[in-house]
């Protein structure tokens with residue numbers, strides 16, 4: 209379990225509860241910062257009336273696994289199968305849900321747990337609605353909260369690894385919760401602090417990137433002592449070496465016993481699990497679609513094509529693929545092109561532009577307003593090709609991306625799963641074409657496993673590179689916002705602040 213060295217003074221895991229201390233099914237009340245009762249949840253009567261066989265069928269059909277260390281009986285929390293089963297809440301919180309037919313499996317399964325105040329680790333494929341999975345209970349908890357809020361003392365904090373993703377989460381919360389009642393604020397680096405400090409005066413929910421949050425915390429602009437709902441989105445990324453210390457510093461004033469901690473992700477590598485446990489109290493792990501201890505799983509609706517080639521063939525092949533998807537179409541398809549290095553991304557973007565395609569770029573050398581502007585151009589379809597480093601690999605929900613092209617393979621197969629997950633979202637189909645060269649052969653085993661698990665073709669040429677999966681693939685897990693400057697050192701890695 210938790211490594212001692214990872215435990216902060218305030219992050220000691222609570223002792224195992226005796227049976228008599230177990231939370232009761234329908235009265236899951238607990239103290240919230242000592243001044244209010246929250247987290248009372250019981251099934252709606254329409255949900256209680258559903259036969260257990262239907263519930264079991266839902267769990268089996270969606271390959272849902274619920275692991276609750278405090279109770280072997282996972283059935284005490286029935287999945288919310290319809291929006292009609294949601295617990296009562298004022299302020300029109302559920303009004304926007306009408307645009308969706310029903311909750312997605314990760315929402316169905318984690319909502320009751322989160323409404324009941326449990327710590328939850330939610331693992332589900334890319335594009336499966338995880339944002340609302342943690343977002344709706346966050347909004348409800350805030351709306352239900354009776355205690356008054358002091359300036360600069362938010363009640364909920366949601367931490368995301370990139371600025372663009374933080375903004376996207378913020379937009380979702382505003383869309384569902386409105387700004388008036390829920391007072392959501394987004395803070396991230398690369399822009400001035402004054403406006404953010406002003407917004408923090410009123411903020412009840414703060415969506416943030418870790419670096420800027422830590423900055424504003426250290427200079428006293430924000431007091432996290434009253435936070436009772438903490439989310440790490442893209443949790444495995446937030447716990448890897450690049451962010452681990454920031455997260456530990458941020459959570460210090462919010463003891464694990466007084467906050468609900470929520471972690472969501474599509475990939476959950478073994479390397480972060482012990483560390484995650486040190487941030488949580490008896491978390492329930494919900495996995496949609498298979499065994500969480502297996503290899504990372506790609507979204508099954510994405511067709512994955514691997515093209516093994518010589519590095520010199522890449523540019524020609526890229527232009528060929530883009531010509532096919534862009535030329536001769538009244539409205540060309542949206543294509544996301546991933547590179548590993550910032551300089552490479554700039555070169556590829558120029559190449560594509562010179563061939564006459566409507567292209568934009570997003571990487572760490574751009575200033576923040578250019579990053580937002582270029583992403584927006586792609587979202588709106590003014591640019592139909594977006595060239596990106598791994599800053600865009602996780603979480604971004606861009607409508608109608610039909611094709612992802614990996615010009616350079618990422619540093620880990622987890623990153624690969626996230627990159628290709630920018631297509632095939634919310635039930636749509638998608639296509640991912642990956643150029644794989646001999647330099648990437650160390651990752652062939654992991655990639656083959658991802659392909660097999662998703663029942664995709666494994667090309668002979670890939671098999672030749674070997675099927676062994678290396679235990680630890682890289683010093684810094686993943687390449688999420690890995691910006692390597694090849695002119696300086698080979699491994700300079702920076703993260704969003």
Ligand SMILES: Nc1ncnc2c1ncn2[C@@H]1O[C@H](COP(=O)(O)OP(=O)(O)OP(=O)(O)O)[C@@H](O)[C@H]1O
Pocket residue numbers: 308309310311312315332333334335336337338339340473474602603604605629633634
């Ligand atoms: N119940 C629902 N039914 C249909 N679509 C939904 C539902 N809930 C959310 N969505 C939509 O699904 C899309 C993907 O959701 P979201 O971005 O939360 O995915 P995710 O699981 O967080 O993906 P990733 O792992 O890539 O971060 C969004 O456009 C969202 O509005």
